[in-house]
Amino acid sequence: MINRFFYKNMFNENSLLCNDRYLQISESEKFLGIFFEPDRKFNHQFNHLSKQLHTVIFRFRILKSSISINALLNIYHSLFLSLVRYSLIYSTSTTQINKIFILQKKIIGTIFNLSRTDSCKPFFKRAKLLTVPTLYI
Numbered sequence: 001m002i003n004r005f006f007y008k009n010m011f012n013e014n015s016l017l018c019n020d021r022y023l024q025i026s027e028s029e030k031f032l033g034i035f036f037e038p039d040r041k042f043n044h045q046f047n048h049l050s051k052q053l054h055t056v057i058f059r060f061r062i063l064k065s066s067i068s069i070n071a072l073l074n075i076y077h078s079l080f081l082s083l084v085r086y087s088l089i090y091s092t093s094t095t096q097i098n099k100i101f102i103l104q105k106k107i108i109g110t111i112f113n114l115s116r117t118d119s120c121k122p123f124f125k126r127a128k129l130l131t132v133p134t135l136y137i
Contacts, residue, residue, distance in 0.1 A: 046087075046093075046096045049084075049087045050103070052083055053083060053103045053107075054103070056079045056080045056107065057080075057103065057106055059079070060072065060075070060107055061110055063075070064113065069111060069112065072111045073111065076107060076111060080107055084100060084104070084135065088100075088135055097132060097133060100132045104131065104132050105120045108120045108123055108127075108129070111123075
């Protein structure tokens with residue numbers, strides 16, 4: 001709640017408040033790993049995050065045959081979840097959250113070697129993982 005309050009109050013039309021000064025934003029600007037846009041929708045940030053998460057999922061498909069599930073879960077926390085948590089602060093759309101949740105289910109399916117039709121819910125419970133919508137709340 002504090003982050004959303006801060007986010008709403010740090011913008012003034014097409015400018016960003018930084019060190020008590022407003023900086024003009026004319027197009028997508030990257031600051032501390034987050035893409036800021038004048039329309040405040042973070043579409044560029046979401047596209048960038050989606051590409052990063054797809055890369056992580058691909059890496060997991062390669063790694064799953066050579067390391068244990070516990071090691072994969074540790075890597076999941078360090079690679080996938082850290083990217084998601086950092087970007088969730090600025091996510092504004094529930095459709096973006098749902099798309100990230102689908103990617104999260106894909107990576108859990110990869111870790112536990114599930115088919116596309118299998119439910120991930122018991123595996124979230126087994127590994128004691130929070131889903132992306134739960135993290136967003």
